[in-house]
Amino acid sequence: HFLLSRDYNKLLDSSAYSDVIIQVGQEPDYQEFKVHSLVLRARSPYFNAALSSEWIRKQENMIIFNKPNMSPEVFEIILKYVYGGCLRLQGHDVPAILSVLTAADELCLIDIFDV
Amino acid sequence: MSSRKQPKGKIRPPKKPNSADAQFNDNWDRLAQAIREIHKKNASILSFEELYRNAYNMVLHKNGDKLYNGVREVITQHLEEVAVSQVVPAFPLSGASSSQTNPNGAGGANFLKVLKTVWEDHTTCMLMIRDILMYMDRVYAKTANVPLVYDLGLDLFRDTIVRSQNYPIQNHLLEVLLQQIKLERENEIIDRTNVKASIDMLLELTDASTKDTVYATDFENKFLETSSEYYRVEGQMLVGEYDAPEYMKKVDKRLNEEEQRVRHYLSQTTEPKIRNIVEEELISKHLKTVIEMENSGLIPMLRNEKMDDLGRMYKLFGRVVKGHDEMKSAISDYIRELGKAINETVTSNTTAEGGNAASGDKQTGATVAVRWVQEVLDLKDKFDKVQNLALSNDKAFQTSFNEAFEYFINKNSKSPEFISLFIDDNLKKGLKGKTEEEVDSVLDKTITLFRFIGEKDVFERYYKQHLAKRLLLGRSVSDDAERGMIGKLKVECGYQFTTKLEGMFNDMRISSDTMTDFKEYLDKSVLEKPKLDLSVTVLTSTFWPMNLSASPRCNLPPELTKACGTFQNFYLGRHSGRRLTWQSNMGTADIRGSFKARKHELNVSTYQMVILLMFNDKQDGESLSYEQIKGESDIPEADLKRNLQSLACAKYKILVKEPKGKEINPGDQFNFNNDFTAPLQRIKIQTVASKVESEGERKETREKVEEARKHQTEAAIVRIMKDRKTMEHNLLIAEVVKQLQSRFMPNPALIKKRIEALIEREYLERATGDRRVYNYLA
Numbered sequence: 051h052f053l054l055s056r057d058y059n060k061l062l063d064s065s066a067y068s069d070v071i072i073q074v075g076q077e078p079d080y081q082e083f084k085v086h087s088l089v090l091r092a093r094s095p096y097f098n099a100a101l102s103s104e105w106i107r108k109q110e111n112m113i114i115f116n117k118p119n120m121s122p123e124v125f126e127i128i129l130k131y132v133y134g135g136c137l138r139l140q141g142h143d144v145p146a147i148l149s150v151l152t153a154a155d156e157l158c159l160i161d162i163f164d165v
Numbered sequence: 166m167s168s169r170k171q172p173k174g175k176i177r178p179p180k181k182p183n184s185a186d187a188q189f190n191d192n193w194d195r196l197a198q199a200i201r202e203i204h205k206k207n208a209s210i211l212s213f214e215e216l217y218r219n220a221y222n223m224v225l226h227k228n229g230d231k232l233y234n235g236v237r238e239v240i241t242q243h244l245e246e247v248a249v250s251q252v253v254p255a256f257p258l259s260g261a262s263s264s265q266t267n268p269n270g271a272g273g274a275n276f277l278k279v280l281k282t283v284w285e286d287h288t289t290c291m292l293m294i295r296d297i298l299m300y301m302d303r304v305y306a307k308t309a310n311v312p313l314v315y316d317l318g319l320d321l322f323r324d325t326i327v328r329s330q331n332y333p334i335q336n337h338l339l340e341v342l343l344q345q346i347k348l349e350r351e352n353e354i355i356d357r358t359n360v361k362a363s364i365d366m367l368l369e370l371t372d373a374s375t376k377d378t379v380y381a382t383d384f385e386n387k388f389l390e391t392s393s394e395y396y397r398v399e400g401q402m403l404v405g406e407y408d409a410p411e412y413m414k415k416v417d418k419r420l421n422e423e424e425q426r427v428r429h430y431l432s433q434t435t436e437p438k439i440r441n442i443v444e445e446e447l448i449s450k451h452l453k454t455v456i457e458m459e460n461s462g463l464i465p466m467l468r469n470e471k472m473d474d475l476g477r478m479y480k481l482f483g484r485v486v487k488g489h490d491e492m493k494s495a496i497s498d499y500i501r502e503l504g505k506a507i508n509e510t511v512t513s514n515t516t517a518e519g520g521n522a523a524s525g526d527k528q529t530g531a532t533v534a535v536r537w538v539q540e541v542l543d544l545k546d547k548f549d550k551v552q553n554l555a556l557s558n559d560k561a562f563q564t565s566f567n568e569a570f571e572y573f574i575n576k577n578s579k580s581p582e583f584i585s586l587f588i589d590d591n592l593k594k595g596l597k598g599k600t601e602e603e604v605d606s607v608l609d610k611t612i613t614l615f616r617f618i619g620e621k622d623v624f625e626r627y628y629k630q631h632l633a634k635r636l637l638l639g640r641s642v643s644d645d646a647e648r649g650m651i652g653k654l655k656v657e658c659g660y661q662f663t664t665k666l667e668g669m670f671n672d673m674r675i676s677s678d679t680m681t682d683f684k685e686y687l688d689k690s691v692l693e694k695p696k697l698d699l700s701v702t703v704l705t706s707t708f709w710p711m712n713l714s715a716s717p718r719c720n721l722p723p724e725l726t727k728a729c730g731t732f733q734n735f736y737l738g739r740h741s742g743r744r745l746t747w748q749s750n751m752g753t754a755d756i757r758g759s760f761k762a763r764k765h766e767l768n769v770s771t772y773q774m775v776i777l778l779m780f781n782d783k784q785d786g787e788s789l790s791y792e793q794i795k796g797e798s799d800i801p802e803a804d805l806k807r808n809l810q811s812l813a814c815a816k817y818k819i820l821v822k823e824p825k826g827k828e829i830n831p832g833d834q835f836n837f838n839n840d841f842t843a844p845l846q847r848i849k850i851q852t853v854a855s856k857v858e859s860e861g862e863r864k865e866t867r868e869k870v871e872e873a874r875k876h877q878t879e880a881a882i883v884r885i886m887k888d889r890k891t892m893e894h895n896l897l898i899a900e901v902v903k904q905l906q907s908r909f910m911p912n913p914a915l916i917k918k919r920i921e922a923l924i925e926r927e928y929l930e931r932a933t934g935d936r937r938v939y940n941y942l943a
Contacts, residue, residue, distance in 0.1 A: 095299060096217075096299065099213065099217075099296035099297075099299060100213045100214065100217070100296075102296070104208055104292075104293055104296070105208070105211075105213035105293075105296065115214065116212070116214050117214060119218060156218075156221055156300070158299060158300065158303055160303075
């Protein structure tokens with residue numbers, strides 16, 4: 051379980067084979083994440099709908115997805131949870147942690163509350 | 166409003182919340198508009214993230230109910246529009262009810278096609294709406310206890326389209342579906358895809374009150390009702406128009422079609438229901454009619470051995486409750502009828518030939534018996550084949566057939582005798598030209614008939630008589646075959662019957678040894694040798710069926726009497742304490758006769774020999790009267806008449822009778838027939854062989870059987886009482902019947918008499934308190 055989680059996080063870090071660019075936050079607090087639709091769709095009903103053929107928009111063969119109402123810091127924690135299955139909140143302050151939980155609620159990541 | 170017109174794909178900052186209401190209105194306007202775009206198939210201009218976030222914010226700010234109701238309203242409006250602009254214009258022109266004016270159902274098919282499109286559009290849109298309202302489903306719908314949005318969409322579709330209050334969509338839909346099915350039943354090609362789409366749609370919709378599918382509540386009953394009516398009419402029509410095999414083929418086809426129909430485009434839950442309807446309307450209601458169809462029903466099928474048709478009927482009728490019962494009873498009745506016919510030919514034959522039988526045509530009786538058994542066996546074969554090829558060896562049918570055979574076989578009171586005669590015939594001359602296997606199989610079949618006989622003890626008695634004759638007259642062709650048959654009987658009747666038969670075989674073997682010894686004894690003896698070859702068979706009286714306790718009257722010639730005396734001395738010298746009685750009625754003799762043309766060797770019965778030897782002392786042309794022969798020979802009258810008949814009225818006329826005629830009467834005169842000629846040197850004068858008994862003999866046999874039954878009944882009573890010590894009358898009767906019924910069916914009156922006899926002889930007593938109870942007295 052641990053190894054699987056580690057390898058998925060590696061995949062997220064390397065962004066190899068990624069097919070989605072998620073544009074998170076607003077300038078100046080803005081960041082792009084290169085991710086894998088397969089992983090996201092498998093792990094989250096929200097992304098499963100968002101990345102389905104009915105809704106996606108593509109640029110240069112990459113799916114572009116906007117998420118303006120979240121900070122990159124929060125979104126990265128979410129992504130790591132989505133990929134690795136563990137929620138790592140050490141080193142984050144309380145407002146950030148609250149934002150993570152709010153974001154998880156918005157994205158229907160209900161399992162996160164069990165972690 | 167202006168923001169909607171801006172090009173999408175650009176990130177816009179969320180509006181600052183002026184007030185909660187304004188925020189709500191703005192969010193909602195965008196969502197409502199987006200849903201409309203989805204309905205217009207314009208989803209590509211929409212942003213999932215934005216719309217989702219709008220709905221999310223509305224739910225987050227406690228506006229879930231407003232959102233939910235708003236969505237309901239937008240979808241309803243849309244569906245109302247769809248109804249008016251798409252569904253209603255597609256109504257079949259002539260009205261769905263009058264399929265005559267629209268024979269191909271093209272209007273109906275088109276209507277279904279439109280509905281299919283409308284339904285597909287609706288579900289596609291609802292999936293997208295569900296995507297963007299995922300948060301509402303998860304957070305609001307759960308807590309407010311309202312259907313998820315997709316299900317809401319289904320309910321709205323049900324109420325706005327399928328069960329529209331404003332337009333007769335439901336009527337049209339149901340009638341078109343039923344019409345399409347009707348067309349297909351009438352061999353039209355319909356577009357099953359469209360029908361299936363509508364059916365699937367109805368299956369996906371749920372009725373709010375029953376929680377069942379709309380298919381079940383709105384469609385299925387109507388479908389079943391019309392099907393019932395359709396097949397009711399068709400059943401009546403088919404029965405009038407087709408013969409039984411064709412009718413069954415049609416029904417088979419219908420059943421198949423309906424099964425296929427369900428598989429292709431209806432719900433599996435309908436399968437047993439529609440099957441029941443077809444079975445009820447086409448099978449149950451016409452069972453008897455089809456079975457009894459003249460020239461083609463069940464009996465003609467049996468008569469003509471139409472195994473395929475019979476098999477089809479078996480399978481088809483097995484589907485309904487009474488089907489096999491009706492078939493069974495019809496076939497059983499038929500077997501009884503055929504059996505009755507077989508019995509009747511026998512009785513008509515025996516009565517017609519009654520006169521002949523008395524006049525010495527002894528073979529006829531046996532022929533009748535053999536023919537009867539052969540016909541019964543053929544009938545059995547025929548129904549075994551039916552059972553095997555058409556009825557899947559159904560045990561219930563077998564039982565019912567067996568009862569029918571049992572019934573008519575026991576209707577013929579002579580069946581035990583006939584079956585024994587048939588075996589006799591096969592063991593006597595049947596072996597010639599037949600392999601052992603063939604004979605064995607015939608005998609095996611005969612055993613199956615034997616099982617049907619109620620009075621097995623009567624059969625046993627006849628079998629013993631016939632076996633005795635075969636052995637004594639040297640007619641039995643194969644010892645192995647005889648023993649094989651006894652083996653089969655042992656399995657059926659038990660050893661107490663067969664020990665006696667085996668005793669008869671022993672007597673024959675020992676007698677042959679005895680004769681060898683007797684010859685040696687004569688060779689060594691100083692006594693004068695008899696002037697004739699004497700061959701003696703010594704029978705143990707208890708093994709043999711005849712009454713051997715006394716010698717029948719007959720004056721034997723002195724030479725023979727002397728020879729008998731020599732043997733008697735020899736035999737009793739070896740076995741002291743035994744008693745020999747001479748059975749002159751059963752012997753045979755070889756004598757030489759000199760006729761004008763040539764000499765002949767005559768094989769005759771002992772009685773015939775006695776009669777013929779009387780003519781040795783007479784001059785040519787000198788005759789003897791019946792009374793003279795009777796007086797001198799002392800042969801019992803019936804035997805004498807029969808033997809005189811054999812000599813004077815049968816094939817070989819060794820004697821000439823005056824007056825001529827088939828009957829022997831007092832006052833008849835007999836002459837030696839010096840002019841007798843025959844092609845063969847050795848002549849066998851037909852002796853009394855196996856034959857159907859005369860009435861007198863039958864009565865005698867009957868009496869013997871009754872006597873034996875008395876003993877068996879008493880033995881059974883004593884056996885039971887010895888075991889139980891005390892028993893109530895009815896229970897005792899029941900137990901006795903149970904023990905004896907494998908051999909014969911004892912009647913209670915007989916048992917009661919035997920109980921009384923046993924009380925008299927102090928084997929039993931009545932209990933002191935209760936006269937219905939018996940005690941066993943040790």
